[in-house]
Amino acid sequence: MKAILVVGDGMADRPIRELAMKTPLQVANTPSLDKLARNGICGIMDPISPGVPAGSDTAHLAIFGYDPYKYYFGRGPFEALGAGLEVAPGDVAFRCNFATVNEDMIVLDRRAGRKIESADTLAEALNCIKLNSFPDILVNFKHTTEHRCALVLRGPGLSSKISDSDPNQNDILMLPIKPLDDTREAAHTANIANELTSIFCKILDGHPLNEIKRIKGAKVTNAILLRGAGILSKEIKTLNERYGISAAVIGVNALVLGVCKAVGMQHIKVEGATGTVDTDVKAKAKKAVEAIDRFDFVYVHVKGTDNPSHDGDCEQKIQCIEKVDDLVGHLLDNIDSRESLIAVTADHSTPVKLREHSGDPVPLAIIGEGVRTDNVSQFSEIDCSYGGLGRIKGIDLIPILVDLMGKSKKYGS
Amino acid sequence: MKAILVVGDGMADRPIRELAMKTPLQVANTPSLDKLARNGICGIMDPISPGVPAGSDTAHLAIFGYDPYKYYFGRGPFEALGAGLEVAPGDVAFRCNFATVNEDMIVLDRRAGRKIESADTLAEALNCIKLNSFPDILVNFKHTTEHRCALVLRGPGLSSKISDSDPNQNDILMLPIKPLDDTREAAHTANIANELTSIFCKILDGHPLNEIKRIKGAKVTNAILLRGAGILSKEIKTLNERYGISAAVIGVNALVLGVCKAVGMQHIKVEGATGTVDTDVKAKAKKAVEAIDRFDFVYVHVKGTDNPSHDGDCEQKIQCIEKVDDLVGHLLDNIDSRESLIAVTADHSTPVKLREHSGDPVPLAIIGEGVRTDNVSQFSEIDCSYGGLGRIKGIDLIPILVDLMGKSKKYGS
Numbered sequence: 001m002k003a004i005l006v007v008g009d010g011m012a013d014r015p016i017r018e019l020a021m022k023t024p025l026q027v028a029n030t031p032s033l034d035k036l037a038r039n040g041i042c043g044i045m046d047p048i049s050p051g052v053p054a055g056s057d058t059a060h061l062a063i064f065g066y067d068p069y070k071y072y073f074g075r076g077p078f079e080a081l082g083a084g085l086e087v088a089p090g091d092v093a094f095r096c097n098f099a100t101v102n103e104d105m106i107v108l109d110r111r112a113g114r115k116i117e118s119a120d121t122l123a124e125a126l127n128c129i130k131l132n133s134f135p136d137i138l139v140n141f142k143h144t145t146e147h148r149c150a151l152v153l154r155g156p157g158l159s160s161k162i163s164d165s166d167p168n169q170n171d172i173l174m175l176p177i178k179p180l181d182d183t184r185e186a187a188h189t190a191n192i193a194n195e196l197t198s199i200f201c202k203i204l205d206g207h208p209l210n211e212i213k214r215i216k217g218a219k220v221t222n223a224i225l226l227r228g229a230g231i232l233s234k235e236i237k238t239l240n241e242r243y244g245i246s247a248a249v250i251g252v253n254a255l256v257l258g259v260c261k262a263v264g265m266q267h268i269k270v271e272g273a274t275g276t277v278d279t280d281v282k283a284k285a286k287k288a289v290e291a292i293d294r295f296d297f298v299y300v301h302v303k304g305t306d307n308p309s310h311d312g313d314c315e316q317k318i319q320c321i322e323k324v325d326d327l328v329g330h331l332l333d334n335i336d337s338r339e340s341l342i343a344v345t346a347d348h349s350t351p352v353k354l355r356e357h358s359g360d361p362v363p364l365a366i367i368g369e370g371v372r373t374d375n376v377s378q379f380s381e382i383d384c385s386y387g388g389l390g391r392i393k394g395i396d397l398i399p400i401l402v403d404l405m406g407k408s409k410k411y412g413s
Numbered sequence: 414m415k416a417i418l419v420v421g422d423g424m425a426d427r428p429i430r431e432l433a434m435k436t437p438l439q440v441a442n443t444p445s446l447d448k449l450a451r452n453g454i455c456g457i458m459d460p461i462s463p464g465v466p467a468g469s470d471t472a473h474l475a476i477f478g479y480d481p482y483k484y485y486f487g488r489g490p491f492e493a494l495g496a497g498l499e500v501a502p503g504d505v506a507f508r509c510n511f512a513t514v515n516e517d518m519i520v521l522d523r524r525a526g527r528k529i530e531s532a533d534t535l536a537e538a539l540n541c542i543k544l545n546s547f548p549d550i551l552v553n554f555k556h557t558t559e560h561r562c563a564l565v566l567r568g569p570g571l572s573s574k575i576s577d578s579d580p581n582q583n584d585i586l587m588l589p590i591k592p593l594d595d596t597r598e599a600a601h602t603a604n605i606a607n608e609l610t611s612i613f614c615k616i617l618d619g620h621p622l623n624e625i626k627r628i629k630g631a632k633v634t635n636a637i638l639l640r641g642a643g644i645l646s647k648e649i650k651t652l653n654e655r656y657g658i659s660a661a662v663i664g665v666n667a668l669v670l671g672v673c674k675a676v677g678m679q680h681i682k683v684e685g686a687t688g689t690v691d692t693d694v695k696a697k698a699k700k701a702v703e704a705i706d707r708f709d710f711v712y713v714h715v716k717g718t719d720n721p722s723h724d725g726d727c728e729q730k731i732q733c734i735e736k737v738d739d740l741v742g743h744l745l746d747n748i749d750s751r752e753s754l755i756a757v758t759a760d761h762s763t764p765v766k767l768r769e770h771s772g773d774p775v776p777l778a779i780i781g782e783g784v785r786t787d788n789v790s791q792f793s794e795i796d797c798s799y800g801g802l803g804r805i806k807g808i809d810l811i812p813i814l815v816d817l818m819g820k821s822k823k824y825g826s
Contacts, residue, residue: 372428374799396464401464402464403773409466410468413488
């Protein structure tokens with residue numbers, strides 16, 4: 001038995017007055033999700049634990065069976081892994097933004113307009129640069145999507161205990177990076193990060209692409225904001241090592257891909273998958289159906305549901321949920337339930353009224369041979385709470401799926 | 414308030430196509446279990462944790478309130494305790510099989526035909542033997558049921574980190590026992606176990622009972638297979654020490670009895686209790702009714718439901734479930750609900766289609782004075798999931814019962 005897990009990022013919500021106190025999941029037209037709920041087993045799941053809002057990174061760690069309190073040491077390394085950079089033990093990695101600053105280093109736009117022209121070329125100019133004061137530090141820098149980049153520092157005596165340069169809002173000064181503890185390593189790494197930031201700014205400022213922008217009167221991309229410094233947990237055993245299952249991921253979000261790679265999933269690229277509302281869910285579903293022939297476990301991540309939640313855009317969230325429904329519909333039509341389970345959930349709730357992740361549990365449904373079916377007939381936050389799975393934790397999901405796949409190991413005799 | 418806990422071993426299951434996607438519990442005629450569900454509180458229980466298949470030993474430890482990850486160091490000591498052998502700290506104990514091997518030590522029958530004639534006499538010939546190379550090692554050997562025996566080694570410097578000689582299938586060589594770590598103790602114990610195995614074979618081979626079998630042309634019982642080497646956790650406080658409750662067990666399975674003895678239960682023998690499908694459940698129920706006068710907690714174990722599950726025999730499983738129902742019916746008729754709780758559950762799921770333990774939760778129902786009753790009216794894997802207990806873990810069961818018994822201790826003021 002195999003398994004496909006579909007996650008609608010931030011898909012779960014709270015009742016909304018404008019929707020007559022229903023949630024987007026309840027209002028959206030979701031015949032396939034409801035079919036899955038009706039013919040499968042449902043429940044609700046606390047990604048980390050009740051009332052604790054999970055990030056996409058910590059939620060994914062938990063959902064893949066890795067206690068985030070044990071395996072999470074900052075966002076940076078997952079972002080970097082997802083971007084395709086190598087992250088080794090001892091490396092310190094960052095999530096970065098292309099940004100626009102003025103001559104006083106006041107951040108005019110934390111995202112430099114979000115759509116960065118020739119971002120890869122700009123990033124290339126920053127990759128592998130040498131620092132005069134720190135000649136033994138290797139710098140790896142890479143652009144991912146829009147304004148987003150990743151940075152990995154490699155060298156002796158580094159620490160992730162340093163603050164961000166990203167002020168997290170516009171029109172204030174870029175922050176100097178400071179050590180967050182009293183160790184020599186933290187002070188050393190803060191110094192490196194500050195020198196690097198100033199060199200990055202110099203290189204970008206003098207880059208021909210920015211010269212052209214200035215002539216055009218366009219917004220320049222003349223700074224890099226660093227945040228989420230982190231290291232990788234030393235001993236992340238892969239899903240294969242833990243459960244003897246080969247695994248692949250279909251998705252584009254760098255942070256989530258990073259977590260997937262860290263647990264040993266192979267990335268399957270899909271033409272038309274964008275990580276936004278216009279993503280081609282049918283293409284993703286088709287790839288998943290293909291991939292389940294080659295892998296025991298295929299993880300399909302749909303980022304689109306989270307962005308409108310953060311933007312407070314209820315209507316677009318409903319549209320994205322309906323796209324998740326389309327995706328699941330294609331799976332239901334093309335997957336033999338005697339050969340593969342299909343599970344659908346969210347990595348966390350992102351209530352549109354909150355525009356941020358909340359600690360509410362998320363709905364979960366599993367269908368396939370061997371599953372005990374319950375009476376739930378709708379896939380929603382409340383309906384699923386009446387389901388036969390009860391209320392579980394994110395960390396229990398993979399053990400449950402692995403057991404239904406017939407790959408669990410008995411403890412005792 | 415007192416409590417009787419009835420466990421149908423491996424009683425829980427998954428939906429079965431031949432039963433119109435119902436489980437054996439749903440199909441069996443169980444008026445008494447359903448009455449208990451209707452008038453009591455129901456829930457589902459993960460013996461260890463969601464998706465983790467429990468052994469009967471680890472499940473029983475958990476259900477009695479002992480974290481199996483803390484208290485389980487191999488099956489052997491529980492098997493030996495259950496057989497009536499003494500197991501002290503430092504002893505290494507094994508589960509053993511009478512077996513039939515040929516002159517090349519190829520295992521012809523791991524169970525020597527299962528029904529061993531004069532097994533007690535054969536076992537007696539192996540008990541208390543002395544090893545020439547290891548004069549300070551005491552050997553205790555005892556027959557339990559059918560082909561099953563238990564062995565306890567006592568002496569200085571022993572370790573349980575050794576492999577089995579049981580190859581776990583017929584027609585291949587008996588395995589040499591090997592140390593599983595680099596310690597002197599493991600190497601020493603492996604040497605002892607190998608010498609013992611060869612002496613056991615010699616004694617059995619020359620035993621007059623086997624001479625007779627050879628003359629008759631019957632299958633000889635000429636080898637002992639060792640497995641499940643283990644030690645006892647040093648500090649198992651009894652249920653009485655933990656909760657101030659006196660406890661007794663009614664059952665015959667050596668492994669389960671061993672766990673019961675380890676947590677301080679007194680064994681009540683019942684004429685007609687066999688551990689198989691033909692067990693006299695009425696006799697067990699009568700003994701339980703008698704015993705609850707003398708003990709605070711009476712545990713009734715019915716092994717019969719697990720064997721047909723492992724054999725894939727759905728019909729016999731249903732019959733055995735109906736026997737559990739008879740047992741519970743007798744309890745309901747003869748126990749005053751103001752004086753004693755009755756709780757029924759399974760130690761783990763053993764889906765007949767899987768023929769092995771699975772990690773699915775098991776149904777649970779509790780009846781008696783003080784219990785909050787819910788809307789569940791059928792005792793089944795799914796119906797109980799809608800119950801007022803929600804989804805609990807095995808380790809929570811005894812604290813819940815002890816609290817309903819009025820014997821719990823407040824934490825805080």
